[in-house]
Amino acid sequence: MKPTPLTPHLRSTAYSSVYPPAEDTFLLLDVLEEHVTSHVTSPLICLEIGSGSGAVTTFIKSLYPGAFCLAVDINPVASRATRETARLNAQDIDVVCSDLGSGLEMLYGKVDLLVFNPPYVVTESTEVSNGGIEASWAGGIDGREVIDRFLPRARKFLAPSGVFYLVGVQENRPEEICTSVPGLIGCIVATRKAGREKLWVIKFTRNKQESNSS
Amino acid sequence: KIKILMMEAVVSTQSTGFNPDFISRMLSRLDWTVFVQSANLLGVGEGLPDMLPEDQDFDDEDVLKKIHHALLEVEVIEGELECPETGRKFPISKGIPDLRLNEDEK
Numbered sequence: 001m002k003p004t005p006l007t008p009h010l011r012s013t014a015y016s017s018v019y020p021p022a023e024d025t026f027l028l029l030d031v032l033e034e035h036v037t038s039h040v041t042s043p044l045i046c047l048e049i050g051s052g053s054g055a056v057t058t059f060i061k062s063l064y065p066g067a068f069c070l071a072v073d074i075n076p077v078a079s080r081a082t083r084e085t086a087r088l089n090a091q092d093i094d095v096v097c098s099d100l101g102s103g104l105e106m107l108y109g110k111v112d113l114l115v116f117n118p119p120y121v122v123t124e125s126t127e128v129s130n131g132g133i134e135a136s137w138a139g140g141i142d143g144r145e146v147i148d149r150f151l152p153r154a155r156k157f158l159a160p161s162g163v164f165y166l167v168g169v170q171e172n173r174p175e176e177i178c179t180s181v182p183g184l185i186g187c188i189v190a191t192r193k194a195g196r197e198k199l200w201v202i203k204f205t206r207n208k209q210e211s212n213s214s
Numbered sequence: 215k216i217k218i219l220m221m222e223a224v225v226s227t228q229s230t231g232f233n234p235d236f237i238s239r240m241l242s243r244l245d246w247t248v249f250v251q252s253a254n255l256l257g258v259g260e261g262l263p264d265m266l267p268e269d270q271d272f273d274d275e276d277v278l279k280k281i282h283h284a285l286l287e288v289e290v291i292e293g294e295l296e297c298p299e300t301g302r303k304f305p306i307s308k309g310i311p312d313l314r315l316n317e318d319e320k
Contacts (some may be wrong), residue, residue, distance in 0.1 A: 044239050066236050079310045090232060092286075095310045103304070103313030110243050 002033055005058040005089045009117075010081060018081045019052040019136035023194035024167050030119055031165060031190050031201045035113075036063050039163075043067050043112030047157060049101055049150060050116055052136055054082025060113065061091040067113075069093040072101050075135060083100070100150050103155065111157040114164040122171050143172045148180075152202050153185045158206050160189050165189075170198040183207050218319070230286050237278050241266060253284040 010020045042064050045103070048057045051071035061069045071093055072084045079097040086093040098104060119128070120143040121138055127138040128145050139146055147168065154164050168174060178186035186204040193199070246266050253259035257301070261280045295304040295311055305312050 044236070066233055068240065074314065076310070076312060080308060083309060096313060097310055098313040099315070102315070106245060106248075173276065 002029075002059065002062055003117075004029060005055045005062070005085055005091075007053050007055060007081075007088075009084050009088065010053055012125075015077060015134045017075060017136075018078045019133065021053055021055045023192070023197070024120075024199055025053075025055055026116055027141065027190060027192045027194075027199050027201060028056055028115065028165065028167050029168070031203075032056070032060060032063060032115070035163070035165075037102050038088050038094070041161070043162075044184075045107065045111050045159070046070070046113040046115070047101070047107060048072065048115045050118055050136070051095070052078050052117070053083045054085035054095075055081065057119065058086045058089050058091045058113060060115070061086070061093050062089070064113075070104075070107075071095050072098050074099045074129075076180055078136070100146075101153060105156075108156045110159050111189075112159050112162050114154060114162060115151060116147075116154070116165070116168040118150065119143075120147065120168040121170055139172070143169065144177075147172065147177065151177075151181045151184075154204065155181055155206070158184075158204075160206060162206065164204040165206065166202045168200055169213045170200070174200045174202055178202055178204075185204045230288045232279060232282050234275065234278050234282075237282050237285070241281075244285075249284070253288075256284070256288055256290070258288050 004021065004026065007021060009015060010018060044067055046060050046064065046067050046069045048071045051057050051073045054071055057069050057071035061067065073079045073082060074097065076097045079095050083095045096104065118139065120139045121137045122143040123138040123140055125140045125145065127134060128140040129135060130138065158164055173186055178188065181205060184204045185207055186202045188200050189203045190201040191199065250259055250262050250264065253262055261277065262284065263277065269304050289309055290306050293306045295306065
């Protein structure tokens with residue numbers, strides 16, 4: 001089992017707006033480790049949206065040292081934390097500060113492994129996108145507002161054989177999410193109870209019939 | 215929209231393991247023109263062909279090493295990206311490009 005990346009720097013108040021690794025992070029890491037054993041082809045380009053502490057992308061790079069790994073976060077403090085996490089764990093990754101990957105359209109159709117642990121907590125709509133640490137968990141109505149904004153882009157980012165992993169909780173209605181994106185097929189590959197949260201991870205692939213177009 | 219012209223860059227170079235297989239696989243995913251343009255702006259474009267040969271089995275190791283260097287070993291730490299269409303500049307600070315738009319630009 002690969003060790004979880006260390007994030008001692010997150011104890012500093014400079015990183016107080018950054019979501020430290022928690023149960024949802026660990027579930028995703030477990031799924032990704034499992035992914036390695038079940039997928040023969042190594043991804044060339046990996047993209048994480050909402051990298052937060054950077055633990056996930058750093059971990060992905062340790063699983064696939066030959067891959068180009070890019071981590072995106074809307075919070076510039078999280079972007080810096082991500083870069084630091086990679087550095088502390090001796091992994092070479094690239095980091096960009098962007099809103100859900102906007103500005104990275106040159107990666108459309110090229111991402112082999114796409115990952116997003118979104119703000120999924122059910123909150124008032126007004127709490128979404130307020131920046132700071134809240135942006136890392138406030139998901140608005142049904143905890144779906146940021147997820148739903150990103151899902152169409154996920155389809156665009158994925159290479160024809162690309163895979164996209166998304167994390168959430170039961171309140172987000174995962175069964176509905178699995179079939180809500182034209183061009184993507186999703187299925188729940190892992191669930192875990194963590195305190196009051198019932199976490200899930202959905203794995204999406206591109207709909208084969210569609211993969212001939214673009 | 216975006217990108218990519220870099221100007222006045224503070225650049226860091228770090229050597230990393232050369233993996234010819236990775237470079238070859240990446241070639242088909244690169245916008246070659248933009249890549250060469252960027253490499254030239256950073257002063258590491260010498261020896262890069264203007265166009266990639268049609269032949270997918272590109273194995274000239276010298277050129278692969280130059281591509282490796284420009285692609286993986288040179289990094290902009292402080293600088294700017296400029297969108298060629300709008301002229302909008304995006305800062306790069308501590309190695310991180312900031313691509314966020316202002317409210318009125320969305």
